[in-house]
Amino acid sequence: MPKMNLSHFEASMLFALFTSAVLGVITKRTDRERIHYAVQCFVYFLAAIFGLSWLMYLGHG
């Protein structure tokens, strides 16, 4: 098994991608709604990643 070194950003983006895909598939009833919800979740994840990252950066001083 090859070893992989990912940055915080890459790892959190992959986490967001897979989690959004699963949440989209299991929560909605039509394919259109599923895709829409998955994209929406991904955008929320992105907002949280960038928001919390800046908060930690600024809070750290």
Next chain:
Amino acid sequence: MQTPSVGQWAPAVVLAWLIPGGGHFLLKRPGRGAVLGASVILMFLLGLMMRGALFQPESGDLLTTVIYYGGFIGDLLAGVLYFLTVWLGYSQPDMAGHVHDYGTKFLVAAGLLNLLAMVDAWEIATGKKE
């Protein structure tokens, strides 16, 4: 409303646990099964490639018990991926470093996503959802 029998949903739920996405394939939802299976399997493989640690049940104070038992259950929920990994001798100690730490979280998260897929398979099998 009549309660659905165990025989109606158990095969799909057990298959969904053992093979990520398998329950949906059994229920003739191949598209959704493929997305769920790919997400769970890729997440688990990424966790292994980041050399994440697999949890072993361990008791102690409340927080230790919750983390280790919870983590173990999360790992176990990945089904055959977990069993194959253990069977093939993967044994990664818990090490310091953000990559290992993400790997450990990816392994548990893959199991938790598979739990969501199992619940979805149960809803479809019992007719609560299309």
